[in-house]
Amino acid sequence: MDFTVIDVETANPNLASICQVGIAVFRGGKLHQTWSSLVNPGDYFHPINISVHGIDENMVSSAPSWAQVYPQILPFVTDQIVASHMPFDRTATLRACQSAGLAHFDCSWLDTARVARRTWSECSQSGYGLKNLAAKLGISFEHHDALEDARAAGEILVHAMTHTGSTAADWCSLANQPLANVLRSFNELGINPHGELAGNVVVFTGALSIPRREAAELAASGGCEIGSGVTKFTTLLVVGDQDIGRLAGKDRSSKHVKAEELIAKGQNIRILGESDFQVLLGFESLGR
Structure with a gap:
C-alpha cells in the first residue's frame, strides 16, 4: 500500500x-x-x-x-x-x-x-x-x-x-495486462486497445519529421483513434516540432486555432509537440 x-x-x-x-x-x-x-x-x-x-x-x-x-x-x-x-x-x-x-x-x-x-x-x-x-x-x-x-x-x-x-x-x-472487454471496432481499425493513450482521439498538424501515415500508425499502436480535423471528440493535437517552436509568435494552423478555441470553451484537449508525442509512446524521436 x-x-x-x-x-x-x-x-x-x-x-x-x-x-x-x-x-x-x-x-x-x-x-x-x-x-x-x-x-x-x-x-x-x-x-x-x-x-x-x-x-x-x-x-x-x-x-x-x-x-x-x-x-x-x-x-x-x-x-x-x-x-x-x-x-x-x-x-x-x-x-x-x-x-x-x-x-x-x-x-x-x-x-x-x-x-x-x-x-x-x-x-x-x-x-x-x-x-x-x-x-x-x-x-x-x-x-x-x-x-x-x-x-x-x-x-x-x-x-x-x-x-x-x-x-x-x-x-x-x-496494469499492463489486457483489458477483459475490448471493443471489436478497435481491432478492426488496427488500434491497440491496451496502448498508453487508449481512448484518445489525436489530430496531427504542421510539418512532421515522419510521413503522416507513419505518425498515424504510431498513434494507433499507442491506442489512439485518428481524426482528420479538430472536433468535439478531439483530445490530443500533435504539432510538428518546428511549428511548436513558433508558438510564442503568431503563426498557428487552423487546426491549432480551432483546438485553442475549444480549450477556451472547456474541452479537454492537450496540445504537444511531435517529439514529445513519440517519447510518450516509447519511441525516441523517430526521423531525427
Whole structure:
C-alpha cells in the first residue's frame, strides 16, 4: 500500500516546460507526506496553459529551475513505486531531465488511469480522466494544481486497491495486462486497445519529421483513434516540432486555432509537440 504520486503542470505545449511539480506520498494506503514547488521552466508561457493552471511568468520569476528542484524530488521517488495519472507527467519529467542533462528517476512507474480502467468496468473505455474518477469516487480536489492532482490520483489508486484487494506492487504488473472487454471496432481499425493513450482521439498538424501515415500508425499502436480535423471528440493535437517552436509568435494552423478555441470553451484537449508525442509512446524521436 506504499507508493508516491507525482504530477506536473507545464508552461507551454513542450512537455519539458514544467512550471509546477507536486508529490503525494502514501504509506499504508494513507496520505503520509506532501511536497510541491513552482518551477521556473526558462521558457515562455502560453496563454492556454495559463488559463488552465493559473501560473504565469511573474509567479515563477524567483522559483528554482528543474535542475534545482531535482535533488529535492529524488528522495521521494528513488526505488519507489511512482504513480501518475496518464503517461504525460512521467514523460514530462523525462523530457525535463533530458533538457537539464539529468538522469531520469530510478523507480517503478504506475499509471493510475490504466489501474482505473481495469478496476471499474464502466471506466474501461471512457470516463477514466482524473476529474471524472474523482467525482465518481467522491474525491474533492482543486484540478490543475499539481499537488492536488497528485493527491487525487493517489486516492484513486487507494480506492482501486481496496476494491480489488491488489497492492500497488501487484498493480505494477496488472496494469499492463489486457483489458477483459475490448471493443471489436478497435481491432478492426488496427488500434491497440491496451496502448498508453487508449481512448484518445489525436489530430496531427504542421510539418512532421515522419510521413503522416507513419505518425498515424504510431498513434494507433499507442491506442489512439485518428481524426482528420479538430472536433468535439478531439483530445490530443500533435504539432510538428518546428511549428511548436513558433508558438510564442503568431503563426498557428487552423487546426491549432480551432483546438485553442475549444480549450477556451472547456474541452479537454492537450496540445504537444511531435517529439514529445513519440517519447510518450516509447519511441525516441523517430526521423531525427
